[in-house]
Amino acid sequence: MTCTFVSREDRSQRYTAVRDTTMSVEAGEFVSVVGPTGCGKSTLLNIAAGLLQPSSGSISVFGKPLEGINTRAGYMFQGDALLPWRNALDNVVAGLEFAGVGRSEAVERGEEWLRRVGLGGFGDRFPHQMSGGMRKRTMLAQTLIRDPDIILMDEPFSALDIQTRQLMENEVLELWMAKRKAVLFITHDLDEAIAMSDRVIVLSAGPGTHPIGEFAIDLPRPRDVSEVRMHPRFVELHAAIWGVLREEVLKGYAQQKLVA
Numbered sequence: 682m683t684c685t686f687v688s689r690e691d692r693s694q695r696y697t698a699v700r701d702t703t704m705s706v707e708a709g710e711f712v713s714v715v716g717p718t719g720c721g722k723s724t725l726l727n728i729a730a731g732l733l734q735p736s737s738g739s740i741s742v743f744g745k746p747l748e749g750i751n752t753r754a755g756y757m758f759q760g761d762a763l764l765p766w767r768n769a770l771d772n773v774v775a776g777l778e779f780a781g782v783g784r785s786e787a788v789e790r791g792e793e794w795l796r797r798v799g800l801g802g803f804g805d806r807f808p809h810q811m812s813g814g815m816r817k818r819t820m821l822a823q824t825l826i827r828d829p830d831i832i833l834m835d836e837p838f839s840a841l842d843i844q845t846r847q848l849m850e851n852e853v854l855e856l857w858m859a860k861r862k863a864v865l866f867i868t869h870d871l872d873e874a875i876a877m878s879d880r881v882i883v884l885s886a887g888p889g890t891h892p893i894g895e896f897a898i899d900l901p902r903p904r905d906v907s908e909v910r911m912h913p914r915f916v917e918l919h920a921a922i923w924g925v926l927r928e929e930v931l932k933g934y935a936q937q938k939l940v941a
């Protein structure tokens with residue numbers, strides 16, 4: 682699959698973000714994609730979500746070609762995606778409401794999910810009354826409440842401090858271990874990718890991003906993201922993947938400096 686953006690002002694101006702890329706995630710598999718900044722990671726995720734059409738190539742979901750929005754997927758964005766005028770509970774149940782679930786069932790399931798993400802009793806807080814970690818937990822509950830078969834996450838924890846981040850990574854792993862849904866996880870943090878995943882895919886710097894390495898993460902589960910970093914196999918995998926990623930990060934950085 683390839684994805685080229687055409688400039689609105691000048692249609693001869695084109696930018697091919699992703700080129701000749703084939704990627705698959707098995708049911709129940711946790712796959713991370715790492716790559717230098719601006720290389721096209723979010724573009725790939727938007728394509729998987731059905732928010733963006735590839736310029737050529739195709740996407741299939743559980744064997745069927747994807748047309749329009751990927752309704753089997755839940756999407757957790759990089760930034761703050763909560764509605765500021767809704768409290769935590771009403772944010773969590775928004776998707777159920779849109780799907781036509783009745784209020785009392787929605788509230789029951791919403792409260793259950795708030796408890797699962799450690800926010801039991803905080804349902805009446807508005808986004809501005811919550812910490813960054815609480816907002817992320819609310820977003821997590823909002824994404825998972827509809828029980829999607831595929832979970833798409835775009836650097837979900839990049840804005841958090843390291844302690845909150847590790848807590849949330851462990852929570853996501855725990856929830857994932859219980860349900861084993863397919864996860865496509867975008868991050869620029871190699872440690873996070875290795876600690877969480879079954880497989881790590883490395884993307885090249887753009888333009889024309891494509892996978893340049895793929896690594897099976899054969900670390901035992903269940904994992905604690907801070908402990909697993911001490912595992913000798915973790916260190917080995919980190920060195921091997923960084924060997925592939927390093928050059929691309931430098932290229933990506935040089936390009937950003939050119940643009941700036």
Ligand SMILES: Nc1ncnc2c1ncn2[C@@H]1O[C@H](COP(=O)(O)OP(=O)(O)OP(=O)(O)O)[C@@H](O)[C@H]1O
Binds near residue numbers: 686716718
């Ligand atoms: N709608 C668009 N129109 C034109 N160019 C775009 C559009 N969306 C993305 N791009 C370009 O495509 C490239 C890839 O963007 P993308 O957001 O996928 O990168 P990323 O790897 O997710 O970045 P980051 O690590 O900074 O989040 C960038 O150079 C970006 O400027």
